[in-house]
Each structure stands twice: as structure tokens, then as C-alpha cells.
């Protein structure tokens with residue numbers, strides 16, 4: 056697909072830059088009010104329609120546990136849950152979450168007690184640098200919600216949208232299986 | 238990467254969405270799951286001045302049996318298509334193909350209507366519904382009309398809908414126990430197909446369509462004609478690229494795509510022949 060997009064991109068990039076500029080001048084500062092239930096608390100904010108959900112949780116709400124990796128919906132570092140389903144928050148607008156419930160990595164522990172998936176990652180050495188980990192944990196919780204007793208193969212396939220540059224995945228898979236069987 | 242600024246309106250019905258787009262003109266775009274449109278907007282390859290969010294039109298999210306076909310609301314998400322008991326029973330090829338779109342998080346947001354309207358030759362569901370002989374129902378200011386999948390894909394990321402029309406339903410004929418196969422060849426998990434094949438077969442009747450073998454999804458009619466006239470699977474597969482017009486890119490040269498298409502069509506026909 057990309058070869059075509061690139062051709063198309065060259066043709067449209069000038070036009071889109073101009074219209075972006077005009078659009079910005081015309082609607083700069085244009086905001087809409089949204090209310091999102093984040094980790095169990097209703098949050099009301101004024102956001103620009105173009106604000107991405109990941110920037111809303113990180114910058115507007117200060118919940119910086121959710122990371123940005125690729126910013127192109129490929130790596131899964133930004134995975135959180137929208138209405139209980141794993142979602143790449145770099146590819147969703149904050150306005151699309153208006154009236155919905157969002158759970159981030161900050162919202163899964165009960166006080167000092169880690170979520171069983173967090174515990175499983177800790178006990179099975181499921182992380183090294185930790186950059187992919189918030190997204191991995193949220194994706195992993197989503198995997199078990201949909202398939203509580205997965206096989207190892209099913210876990211590996213379901214993790215296809217989450218990249219880890221450190222672990223080689225073995226201990227991440229081990230952590231998820233341990234949580235499922237724990 | 239942050240998209241260019243735009244205005245945002247949320248529609249609660251197809252009628253409202255259509256009247257909003259009719260007022261706004263071609264600077265406006267529908268936003269369904271956003272999993273094709275938002276990446277383009279982030280790269281500034283698209284900069285609509287208004288997004289009309291149709292993602293909450295819940296009465297366009299359904300899978301229903303309807304006589305000889307299954308009707309799917311355009312806003313039905315890939316994950317619901319993948320797991321629909323009605324589709325698993327009557328159109329297993331489509332449920333299976335939906336399960337191969339991107340990864341679970343992509344399937345939670347992306348919609349079948351968005352995938353078809355986007356009309357990407359590299360996407361799985363346009364070719365799959367083309368192979369199955371689907372009909373797309375579109376709605377505009379003057380009501381609904383049907384467009385056959387064979388007439389829908391008019392060029393690179395282009396379709397036969399007018400600017401003020403919205404795709405509302407996909408009608409897919411029941412497969413009635415036909416054999417089927419979905420071949421998706423890619424090098425990286427989660428990625429689009431370098432070449433893909435969706436196929437079904439019942440006796441000498443068959444339907445075969447190719448993913449990423451031209452600027453639109455390609456119906457491999459010559460393969461179906463060969464099967465109809467009694468050709469062997471191996472001979473029919475030699476016709477795989479008769480209608481195709483593959484391009485070379487970083488993943489594959491034209492020669493490689495051509496070879497791959499023949500191999501994958503053969504495998505798909507073998508798997509569909511029972």
C-alpha cells in the first residue's frame with residue numbers, strides 16, 4: 056500500500072499543508088468538552104478534536120504510564136482499554152472516547168495490591184527496560200478477558216500487535232500463561 | 238504526529254450523517270473506526286476540515302440472517318465479524334478473514350464498512366467480499382441503492398459511492414457449505430498481505446479474489462472460468478494473474494508478486510476443493 060500512498064502523498068502534501076495552516080488559523084483553539092470515565096473517575100475536559108487519546112491521558116490527565124512508541128499503530132506501547140477492549144490510543148481521538156470508559160495501566164492495581172497480570176510479569180521476569188510493559192500488560196489482560204485459558208500459540212498470535220525490543224517475548228508469554236493458570 | 242486541525246461532529250443516525258456531509262461538501266469525511274483515516278491524517282496525507290463521527294451509530298452494527306444472504310451493518314467491528322455465530326455458520330470465509338485483519342486492538346476499533354469504503358487493494362475484506370459476490374447497500378439524500386462488489390472498486394482508494402453517500406450494509410450470499418480458503422502471505426505478524434487470496438468452491442462453481450495485486454481488489458474471473466470448464470486446480474491457478482496488474486514495492490517485485498499469486502491461488506483452490 057505504501058508505494059501508492061507515497062505517490063498520492065507527494066501530490067497532496069502541499070495542498071494538505073496549506074489547508075492545515077488555513078484550518079489551524081480558522082479553528083485554532085477550537086475545543087469541545089468531553090467527559091470520559093478514566094480508571095473509575097469521571098473526567099471532564101475541553102480538548103481539541105484532533106487531540107489523540109494517548110495525549111489526552113498523558114498530557115491532559117497526567118497519566119504518563121501509557122507510552123508512545125511508534126505513533127503509527129504498529130507497536131502497542133500505547134495500548135489501554137476502551138470499554139474493556141484493548142485499543143491503541145495513538146490511533147483514536149480523545150473526542151471518540153467521550154462518554155466511554157477508559158482504563159489505563161494506572162487503573163488496574165487495587166491500591167498497593169498489583170493486578171494479577173502485573174504480579175505475573177514481575178514474578179516471571181516479563182520485562183527488561185519496561186517500555187513496552189504498560190501496553191503489554193493491558194493487551195495481556197485483554198487477551199485473557201477474551202480467552203481465559205489460551206494455549207501458548209494463541210497467546211503469541213494475540214500479542215502480534217505488541218512489540219518488545221528486549222525480552223524476545225518468551226518471558227512475556229510465560230507471564231501471561233502463568234496468570235491464566237494462576 | 239498530530240493531525241491538522243478539523244471540526245468534529247458526531248452523528249447519531251445515518252440520516253443525520255448524510256445531511257451533515259451534504260452540507261459540508263467534499264472537505265468533510267466520515268470517521269468510523271478511524272484505523273485507516275487517522276493514520277493518514279497523522280501523516281498529513283489527508284486533511285479533512287470536518288470529521289463526521291459515525292462510529293456511534295449503533296443500529297448500523299449487526300449481523301443478521303436474511304434469506305439467502307447474511308446482512309452486516311457497516312459499523313460492525315472486525316472483532317464482531319470474526320466471532321459472529323451467524324457468519325461462522327453461513328459465511329465462514331468472511332469471519333476467518335476478519336480474524337486476520339491487523340491485530341486484536343485494530344479489530345476492536347476497525348469496521349467492515351470502513352474497510353470496504355476505504356477500498357484499499359491491500360486490505361483483506363474488500364477482496365474477500367468481492368470473491369463472495371457481495372452487494373453493498375449505500376444510502377444518500379435520496380434513499381438507498383445497491384452496488385455490486387464487482388462495480389464498487391473504481392481505482393486506487395476510490396469507490397463508486399457519491400460524496401454524500403454512506404455505506405450502510407454489506408450483503409453476503411450464504412456459502413451453503415462450499416469449501417473455502419483464505420491465504421495471507423506476509424513477512425511480519427499483524428501486517429497487510431504482500432499477496433492474499435480469498436476463495437470458495439462448490440463443484441465447478443467458485444469465486445477467487447486477490448489482495449494487493451493491483452490498484453483495486455481483483456476478481457480472478459479467469460480462474461473461476463477455468464474451474465467451470467473442468468480445468469485442474471494446477472491449471473486454473475496458472476490463470477491467477479489474468480486480471481491483475483501488480484506493482485512492485487519494498488516488499489515484493491512484480492515478478493515475485495506474480496509468482497506468489499499463482500502459488501497462493503493453487504493452495505487456496507486445493508484447500509477449497511473437497
Ligand SMILES: Cc1cc2nc3c(=O)[nH]c(=O)nc-3n(C[C@H](O)[C@H](O)[C@H](O)COP(=O)(O)OP(=O)(O)OC[C@H]3O[C@@H](n4cnc5c(N)ncnc54)[C@H](O)[C@@H]3O)c2cc1C
Pocket residue numbers: 127128129146266267268269270271272273274275276291311312337338339340343346347348349350351352353354355359360361362402403404405427428429430
Ligand atoms: C496497525 C494496523 C494494521 C492493519 N492491518 C490490516 C490488515 O492486515 N488487513 C486489513 O484489511 N486492514 C488492516 N488495517 C486497516 C483496518 O482494517 C481498518 O480498520 C479499516 O481499513 C478501516 O476501517 P475503519 O472503520 O477504521 O475506517 P476509517 O478509518 O474510519 O475510515 C476509512 C475511510 O472510509 C470512509 N468511511 C468509513 N466508514 C464509511 C461508511 N460507512 N460509509 C462511507 N465511507 C466510510 C472514511 O471517511 C475514510 O475515508 C490495519 C490498520 C492498522 C492501524
Ligand code: FES
Pocket residue numbers: 122123124125126127128129130131132133134143144145146
Ligand atoms: S504508539 Fe500506538 S501503537 Fe505504537
Ligand code: FES
Pocket residue numbers: 181182183184185186187188218219220221222
Ligand atoms: S521490555 Fe524493553 S521493550 Fe519490552
